[in-house]
Amino acid sequence: MGEYMSRSLISCGAVKCVIILFTAIGIVLFATESSWCDLDTLWTKCYGPNVSASASSVLQTGDSGYIMVGSTYFGGDNSDLYVVRSDANGDSLWTRTYGYSAFEGAQSISPTLDGKYIIVGNTYDTQGAGNNMWLVKMDVWGDTLWAKGYGSESAEYAFDGQQTLDGGFIMGGITSKPNDGYDWMLVKTDPNGNTTANWTYGGSGNDYLQSIDNASDGGYILAGNGWATLVKVDSIGAVIWSVDLSPNSVELYSVQQTSDGGYIAVGSKSLPGYRIKCYMLKTDSTGTIQWSRAYGPGAQYDWSIAYSVQQTTDGGFIFAGFSGGAYDVDSVYIVKTDNAGVEEWSGIYGRPYLDAVAKCVRQTTDGGYIVAGYVDGDAWLLKFGVSCCDVNMTPDTYPINIFPGGLFGLTGFIANPTPDPMITDVWVGVDYLNVFYQLYQFNNLGLNPSQFLSAHIVQHVPNYAPLGTYKYVAYCGDYQSNKCDSAFFNFTVVGGRIEGGYDAWTLEGGFDAGNTPNEYAVGSFPNPFNASTTITYALPTAGNVNLEVYNLAGQKVATLVNEYNEAGQHNVTWDAANYSSGIYFCKLSAGEKVFTERMTLLK
Structure with a gap:
């Protein structure tokens, strides 16, 4: 494995409704058509009584199982808060529903300091006050310890929340304005759910607070859209700094503090031609943007939105959401990046002709990932792992400073760390100014278990290449369906052009697809x-x-x-x-x- 490498493995298993997984990956100027993919096996499960259901959040439990929350629907638009506890294979151990007579549902679940769970959601006050924020504290068996609503004569909706560093709880969402529209709203409670403070923020239009996370200084990081996009407040709700990306058509849906004290957030960015792409940005602790990138699976997908992000154990990030447009349906879209936001692998997953959306993604203790969302009226979980091909590169010399028209050399490695034989593709390219340009690909490389191949490659740099720093990137996987692993190193184009130098991004050498296996x-x-x-x-x-x-x-x-x-x-x-x-x-x-x-x- 290289310094900036990751692997993925995603598949379909025994489910209530068998889900066929498909993948379509487009890389900027080299978008490919979608294709059915054959992916190694973990599992995906659908849940729900004889009515429709959806999942909004999932946690891994101490026994490697999972607890999922969302909503189950009945009687038209009426709904109950829905909880499913499963084993490590996604098989249901128990389910719970909580509700009164109208509209209840869950937005998030998180662990509490005393080993229980806190659920943030919404409940409808049938006495006329309208929708209220809702906190439900639950033990590990799904029994309610207490449940409390929060609201006024206005309508309030909670979208996220968790326990705070002082043992209380914080909820983030929106409250309706006297005339029209919504403001951001925070509600702070003590450990027993009693309100200790609430704060509102907003401008003259519609403002939506979508996500909140504890900050290490006792304050909170908020993400949404409207009057601001990313906001840092202290422990008493006072704004410390804010970032407004709404002029750039950016909306954020998930935010998390990162291990360096900064913040990572995802959402969407609208582009000309009624197109929308997933958007991710990284800031430092003061709100200064360190980098931002847009992501999308290919030209056939008109819109993509990221709903959930998490920093991974390798320092990179994974986000999940959906992409729509192809086949006139929405499909789950998952992207894994390195710590600079460079895509390592990604995939589209769903059922043909049926909508599928991911609302939450979390890394699991085995290094894999669990995704919660909904597909065709069912709540569902998708478990995938991180075992497939390995790709790595070692440049002949480093650092690499090269004139336009020059060349550099490297040794590439492709390996099969699995117990089964595999066939994989390898493709290479350059990333310049956050845009990937593919240069070459090696197709159908056969690898036995534990086998690896190496090849020396000479990369020509054309004399028209702009000056600046590039990333030289290699991917392995199925070129027509999914990226499985990646590696990269930097090189810098400097100085004047070499007279008589190379005039194209040509490549010498490479992997031999006809290598003879050394064993059956x-x-x-x-x-x-x-x-x-x-x-x-x-x-x-x-x-x-x-x-x-x-x-x-x-x-x-x-x-x-x-x-x-x-x-x-x-x-x-x-x-x-x-x-x-x-x-x-x-x-x-x-x-x-x-x-x-x-x-x-x-x-």
Whole structure:
């Protein structure tokens, strides 16, 4: 793994409603068409009684399970606050609903200092006061310890909140103005939920406070839109500084303090032509913007919004939300970046022709991630991990200062750290002024378990290259579907042009896609699968090959290969649309060698 590298692994497992995952990734000027992808397996689950439901927030529990909150709907627009506690595989252990007679729902859940949970949401006062903010304190079994509403004759809505450093609680949201529109509103309580203070902020228009986080100095960081975009207040609600990005058409939905004392926030940025992109910015502790970037999966997606962000253990960031426009539906959009906001990998996930949106993403203790949201009227969780190809690069010399028209050398590495054979793509390019320009790609590199390849590469820099600092970036994964890992180093173009130098971003050398495997191997992707799976097998020597599929009773159900094969990597697809769900075994016979792979068919 390189210094700025990350890996991802996302898949579909046994669910109440089987979700087929698809990915479409576009990289600035080189957007690709969407394609169905085969991704390694973890799981995704749908939840909800015989009515629609949605999830807004999720936490990992001490036993590696999860607790999710949201809303469940009944009787038209009526709803209850909805809680699901699951095990580590997403299987429900218990569910709870809380509500009165109208509209209740949860926006966030966070742990308390005494080992319980605090839920921030909303409740409707049927006596005529309208919507109120709502705090619900709950024990680990889902039993209510207390629940309190907060509001006035105006309508108040809470969007986020948590326990404060003094043991009380803070909620952020909006309150309606006397005439029209909304202001930002903070409500501070003691440990028993009794109000100790409330503060409002706003201008003349509509102002929405969407997210709040504790700051290490006892104050709070707020994010939203309207009169300001990012605001730091002290422990008594006084504004210390504010950043207004509304003139740049920026709205923020999630903010978190970072390990360096600064802040990371995500949301959206409107662009000409009615297009919207995800937006992320990083500030220092004083609100000075250190960097900002816009993100989107490709030209076929007209709008993308990020709803949740978290700093990851490697110092980078992950955010989740949705992208819409393609297939006339919304699809979950997830992006992992390094600590400078440079994209390491990303993906689009959902169900064909059905809306899917992510509202919360959190890193899990195993280094993977859990995402909560909704798909086609169901609350759902998506668990994905971080195990696929590894890519790394080592420049011949460093630092690299080069004249326009010159060149530099590097050694690239691509490895398979998994126990299964894989086929991966590698593509390289330069990032200049936060725009990625792809230069070259190496397709269909076959790797056995624990195998790695290396190649020496010479990169030419054209004589028209602008002066400045660039990032040289390498990605691995499926070029047509998802980025799995990345690495980069900086180089600087300086001085005058070299007469007779290179006139294009050409590249010499590279990985050989025809490398002969050094051992036998067999694997399948995806696994578990629905309808079809691709079986990959590696042969270090040529010979007769027999590839068969057996059911759990030991009966042969299919012969996929029975012929002479050359040495190398081979693929064959098994179409199991006419077979029943269950466990199957793929048996590879090559010479005197026999190998088996267990496969799970889910329908």
